[in-house]
Structure formats: structure tokens, C-alpha cells
Amino acid sequence: MIPIFQFAFGAAAALVFMRQRRAYRRALRLGAATLETLLNAIDANDEDTGRHVRRVAQYALELADAAGLSEHEKRCVERVSLFHDIGKIHEALFDILHDQTKLTPEAWKAVRTHPKRGAEVLDPLCAFYPDLYVGVLSHHERWDGTGYPRGTKGLRIPQCARIVSIADAFDAITHSRLYSRARSLRAAREALLAGRGTQFDPDLVDLFLSPLVQEAVAGIRIAPGGRGKKLNRRGDRVQSAPDLIFRWRPAKAARRSPRRQPRTAS
Secondary structure, X not given: OOOXXXXXXHHHHHHHHHHHHXXXXXXXXXXXXXXXXXXXXHHHHOHHHHHHHHHHHHHHHHHHHHOOOOXXXXXXXXHHHHHOOHHHHOHHHHHHHOOOOOOOHHHHHHHOOHHHHHHXXXXXXXXXXXXXXXXXXXXXXXXXXXXXXXXXXXXXXXHHHHHHHHHHHHHHXXXXXXXEOOOOHHHHHHHHHHOEOOOEOHHHHHHHOOHHHHHHHXXXXXXXXXXXXXXXXXXXXXXXXXXXXXXXXXXXXXXXXXXXXXXXXX
16 A cells, blocks of 8 residues: 555656646747747748748758658758748848849848847747757858858758758749849759859758759749749649648647638647
């Protein structure tokens, strides 16, 4: 027979555990809600940037999946992809990035501050997403160490940032910006090959340019009006914006909402 004090101690410990677990889940929902709010702010502030980061997330997830990353690692890649340009919505950069003239050296110097600005915006969320700060900070580092802002080299660059760097460059080449015109998929592939081993992780470039990944990438189509559509391999149209794993509302709450499709928070 279990002594009564042992039973009471066990019950109290279980109660404490349940309370801590509930508090942890509430904290995760708070962090996820903050990310969703920030993503909505990107969309509201600059639709072009909003569409860009969503496309980059798709390309990056295709590459991450081909690289055999775990679900946790893919979620890190997704978050870094979606927020890698959040530093560009800073007041000091908005006019520069929306100027239709070619960027001056001074303007480029200002634009190069966006990884650090973005990482600083996301720093308070490091308790929930420890890889987010360094991933955003590092997405313009180069394999040969000549990138910015820290000049990190090779495998010292976080893997999520190395993946996002390739996806970001691919999208920047294949979609028009105010200061540059879109080029072909062939031109984008040639640019990635030219940067293989200097700007980009050579193994990840090879994987991104592999037939399997390129087939998936070629199937992504973005509609002019927003988040767009994607053609899957069967030819069916599906949402091109990645399903956000960090959605903060539980599935039951989402089902009650007439404005959104049900999604499960993690």
C-alpha cells in the first residue's frame, strides 16, 4: 500500500507538471501569434515583399525536403524564409527599396543593413525560436566568407540560412523588382552555378538544381493579386503560400472561425 504522503507528493507533482505544460503551450501560442502578426505586417506594409518571402519559403522548403531535413529543421527553414526580409520594412529603407532608379552605392550600403535590422526585430522571440535570429542575420553571408554582416564562412553559416540564400537569389532573379527586371529560369540556374562554392553552399546548389527539385520549383506559380496558386504534379491548383505551421489558434478555434480554413497550431 502506498503511504499517503507519497500519494500526495505524486499528485502535487503531477499538478505542477500539468500547470507547467499548460503555461508552456500558452507561451508557444503567444510566440506563434506574434509571428503571424509580423507576417501580416509584412503583407500590409509591402505586398511585393510579402509575395517574395512566401515564394522563397516554398523554394526553401522544397530544397530542405530534398536535403532530408527533419520536420523541426524544416520549420526553422520556413520561419527564416518568411522573415528574412523583415528588416526591409524599416522606415530608413522603405523609400530606397521603392525607388525605381538604380540603387546608388550609398543606397546599397543602407540596404545591406536589413539582415541586422531584421534580426533585432526578431530577437525578443529567441526564447521560442532560437534559430530565427541567427538565420535571418546570416541569410546574406557567403560560402567564401565575403558576405555580410559578419563575414561568416562555409559550414559556420547556419544551414537554414544557406538554404534560404539560394531560394532568395533564385526568386530575386526570376521576379521583377523596381530596380531590376526578371530574368529566365535558365539565367537563374546559370547564376546559381556561377556562385557555387563562392556565394552558395556547393552541395545545396547541386541539390537545388537537381531534376526533382527543379520539377517542383517549376510548378510554383504566383498569381498577380496576392499569395497565388501552385500547380502540383497532378495539375491540381493548390495554395502556393506555405501552410504556416506556427499558426497560433488551435484547430477547434480555427474551425469556429468563418474567415479562415482550419489549421493546427504547434
